[in-house]
Amino acid sequence: MDKRLERILPRVQKPARYVGGEYNAVMKEKGSVDTRVAFCFPDTYEIGMSNLGMRILYGVMNEMEGVWCERVFAPWGDMEEEMRKAGMPLYALESGDPISEFDIIAFSVGYEMAFPAILNMLDLGGVPLHSSERTSLTPLVIAGGTAMYNSEPMADFIDLVSLGEGEDLTVEIIELYRKAKREGWDKQRFLAAAAQLEGVYVPSLYDVSYNDDGTVQSITPKCGAPARVTKRIVQDMDKSYFPTKTIVPSTEIVQDRVMLELFRGCIRGCRFCQAGYVYRPVRSRSCDLCAQYAQESVEDSGYQEMTLSSLSTSDYPPLTELCDKLEDFCAERHVNLSLPSLRADNFSMALMERLQKGRKSGLTFAPEAGTQRLRDAINKNLTEEDLLASCRRAFAGGYSAVKLYFMLGLPTETDEDVLAIADVAAHVMHAWRESASNKARGVRITVSTSWFVPKPHTAFQWEPQIPKEEYERRVKLLRDHMNTKTVNYNWHDSDTSFLEAVLARGDRRLCKVLETAWRKGAKLDAWEEYFSLERWMEAFRECGLDPHFYANRTRSHDELMPWSMIASGVTEAYLKREHERAYRAETTPDCRTQCNACGANRLVGGKCDV
Amino acid sequence: MSKLRLLFVKEAQASYISHLDLMRTFQRIFPRADLHLKHSQGYHPHPLISIVLPLPVAQSSECELLDCEVLEQTNGEGIAEKLNAGLPLGLRVRECYEVTRPARELAFLRAKVELEYDAGVPTGCVDALRGLFSRESIVIEKRTKRKELAEVDIRPMISQVLLCEGDGCVHADVLVQAQNPGLNPALLVRAIETHLPQYAPDFSRVRREELFDEDMKTFR
Ligand code: SF4
Secondary structure (H helix, E strand, O other): HHHHHHHHHOOOHHHHHHHOOOOOOOOOHHHOOOOEEEEEEEEOOOOOOHHHHHHHHHHHHHOOOOOOEEEOOOOOHHHHHHHHHHOOOOOOOOOOOOOHHHHHOOOOEOOHHHHHHHHHHHHHHHOOOHHHHHHOOOOOEEOOOOOHOOOOHHHHOEEEEEOOOOOHHHHHHHHHHHHHHHHOOHHHHHHHHHHHOOOOOOOOHHEEOOOOOOOOEEEEEEOOOOOEOOEEEEOOOOOOOOOOOEEEEOOOOOOOOOOEEEEOOOOOOOOHHHHHHOOOEEEEEOHHHHHHHHHHHHHHHHOOOOEEEEHHHHHOOHHHHOOOOHHHHHOOOOEEEEOOOOOOOOOHHHHHHHHHHOOOOOOOEEEEOOOOHHHHHHOOOOOHHHHHHHHHHHHOOOOOOEEEEEEEEEOOOOHHHHHHHHHHHHHHHHHHHHOOOOOHOEEEEEEEEEEEOOOOOOOOOOOOOOOOOHHHHHHHHHHHOOOOOOEEEEEEEOOHHHHHHHHHOOOOOOHHHHHHHOOOOOOOOOOOOOOOOOHHHHHHHHHHOOOOHHHOOOOOOEEEOOOOOOOOOOOHHHHHHHHHHHHHHOOOOOOOOOOOOHHHHHHHHHOOOO | OEEEEEEEEEHHHHHHHHHHHHHHHHHHHHHHOOOOEOOOOOOOEEOEEOOOOOOOOOEEEEEEEEEEEEEOOOOOOOOHHHHHHHOOEEEEEEEEEEEOOHHHHHHEEEEEEEEEEEOOOOHHHHHHHHHOOOOOOOOOEOOOOOOOEEEEEEEHHEEEEEEEEEOEEEEEEEEEEOOOOOOOOOOHHHHHHHHHHHHHHOOEEEEEEEEOOOOEEEEE
């Protein structure tokens, strides 16, 4: 082990996350590979290792002959400080080598608040921040992940963006890189060639000009780059790679269990949900294969917990059949099956009762809005009657805690909608009184509200985030009306939602704000401990930009969005239609009931297999 | 059903795995080797395993012990090899056998403490340290379970300290009481920092070498 590291580790919190060596970590001979990838997750080990996408791509890359992919995570503040003091650059866990020595530095970016961590990791690795300063082919800095559907705020720092699901495209990018390395191409030649790969967006190959009012005037591709880059997807889930032999961390992580992915995409079409749009269309893995992967994963890892993970798991058609198949095996191995998200309907409730057996922990539902009108406007397919029936059933079955999640500031929200949240909570309380099997235990009902963040590539991408004062007024309004005893009200009063709204729909001019904020100390800003709005506001002032322009402005349907060169497969016309329907509180049926012609079918060659 | 004991090495990367995480890691290793741990009863059944004398984080050891019950009938033969196939780097099972002696008979442990001096070992250091460890009492400040600072005399828990000078370091071969109360050998370094600050090392390493019973016979 590195001597510097040996001296640092006894002084930092949770040192096990900085040493690697876990079961199933992939070790290769340096001399036997020609391409080394530092796969970076711009957050802590515990968060990064919980990411299924990262585990998939780690497996895919390491299956490539001659390629060694290693993992890199953001160190916590104490570790970073020690590393900087000791002059120790950011290193990859498998070999311990500094990331600057790798061919490709690849970031997996799931959320905007991780942007500053990317800059900090590059800096800690001794890698120049700007793409333009890195003139040679190596190291190449690439990025993918949901937050890259608008990569503009990172445009100056990233050489190349891989859009959508990376199973195939990552391999293509690496193969092209190897060719470039063999044939001695310069970086420019490589980037121009990479831009021809379907799903690759090279920010430096696009010129962006602005109108006087700050909106984008034009986006002009150069060097033959396509005007629009459409995301890539896996066509056949039964043929796609699934990591049944995957790293088992030696220290506790957030998702410390087998994550079994049943399907991709979501049939529901909630209008606020970015994942729901950008992962379209829905593609399922067959039930037999899921069962096989489940067994193999449990046998190899020794885990005793397994989550059936997908965007809306109860929409997996053969879910009951899958649970039947897994039941005996799981019982014999003491494996608990869990569902990450629960729909409030009979089917889900029955399934959950079956899986949870004796363990009656709390239940969580996300009605998102208080009135039926607003739930229709956001296309959240849930009625209060469904919710109450589910609660009654749960209380009768012995549950004594329910958590309800809502958003404040959704488009078209009125005070009536806000107050209705208190009514929903009161009705749930009433349901408990009517049906609880054991009243002596009491009940805990928790209502949580968050501040709605409009996201690009959704039906609400044109919408403003409501101003902070207005958000706070609505919180207070609700708080004053939450007078049911035993209802606990939590609200997210964090300024992170505001910054998230700025970055999510930002343009390239935000690159300098990001850099300024990072120089002032922004790093792990997804963590309350490290986030400071003041720092960001100063950065905006110094750069002469107004954050409210990005967060709180209503865009018109004919405005050119900064992320217009990127396509998720869902057409802008469809998003506009959905946006208009929201204002009429008209729902749109799910993909299984009726195809609504969103455009994503073209990604699978015609018709979605829902 | 069999009561088994594992004798294992914990070093390098694995020396940073905390006690709780180590338990979790072992819980997962047994099913990988097709062994079924006996589980506790109740709503949250958990596997019954325990580590005899948990090693402080960042120390390494030749001789950790873990007790467990498996549903299979076995005397432990062949199990070490099976388990080793699924272990993280730095953990290695040396032996697996049926438990014959209760853990409370473990009385002493021998450890190597390496004291590193970046600018070379100061002159007179070894003699001074010998002087320190032959005192009648060696009082240091230590945090109690309730996180308060308290003074303790560690001298009664030290049986032997053999010192020899190496290149840029001093090797201490120490024999200390293992339990009731036990002494963490790292506290010898604390004693140096407290009483001979001029000889405080820049860095120190602790490695457990062997376990003994009351009669100084190897404990297994
Ligand atoms: S094309 Fe139709 S079925 Fe396919 S994702 Fe879009 S709305 Fe759903």
